[in-house]
Amino acid sequence: MNTELRYEGVPGSELKRIRCNGYDDFGNAVVSRTSEEGGEPLRCCLTLAVTGAQITLVSHRPMTAGGPYAEVGPVFVHLTDCGGPAEDGFPIDYRDRQAVLRPYDAAGQMLDGVVAEPGTSETELKRLFEDPAVDTVQVRNVVAGCWNFTVRRQG
Ligand SMILES: [Zn+2]
Structure with missing residues (x-):
C-alpha cells in the first residue's frame, strides 16, 4: 500500500x-x-x-x-513569519534524527509506538500507517519527548 x-x-x-x-x-x-x-x-x-x-x-x-x-x-x-514548510514531503532536516513515533486512533487514543533510528523515520511511518486503525502519528524527540510534528494520510 x-x-x-x-x-x-x-x-x-x-x-x-x-x-x-x-x-x-x-x-x-x-x-x-x-x-x-x-x-x-x-x-x-x-x-x-x-x-x-x-x-x-x-x-x-x-x-x-x-x-x-x-x-x-x-x-x-x-519569532516572525517564516512562510511555513517549503515542501510537502518528510521534513529533510528531521531525516537523520532518532525519533519516537507515537500513533493514535481517530478517537485520540494512543496505540503502540516505536523508536525510529536515524534515517528510518519515513519507512517506519509508512509501516505504521499500514494499520487502518492508525489515524495520526506524532513524531517526537527521544529524550525530552517534545512533539516535532504530526503525520496523517493525505486527503
Ligand atoms: Zn519557521
Whole structure:
C-alpha cells in the first residue's frame, strides 16, 4: 500500500495569533531568543534553526480533538513569519534524527509506538500507517519527548 502522508507543524493560524498577541494560547509570553549554535527543531517550517536565527519557545497542543492524551508541550518556532514548510514531503532536516513515533486512533487514543533510528523515520511511518486503525502519528524527540510534528494520510 502506497500511502501519501501529510506532515503538519504548528498551524499558520495559531502562529499568527501567537505572534500577534505576544502570548501563546496558554498565557506564556513570546520571548525573543537567538539560536546560539543552531539545531533547535522549529515547528513552524519543520526545519532546524540556523545559528543566529531569531526564535521563541511557546506551548502548543498538537492534538486538536482533545481528550486525556492531548498533551501541551514546548515548541520552538521562528519569532516572525517564516512562510511555513517549503515542501510537502518528510521534513529533510528531521531525516537523520532518532525519533519516537507515537500513533493514535481517530478517537485520540494512543496505540503502540516505536523508536525510529536515524534515517528510518519515513519507512517506519509508512509501516505504521499500514494499520487502518492508525489515524495520526506524532513524531517526537527521544529524550525530552517534545512533539516535532504530526503525520496523517493525505486527503
Ligand atoms: Zn519557521
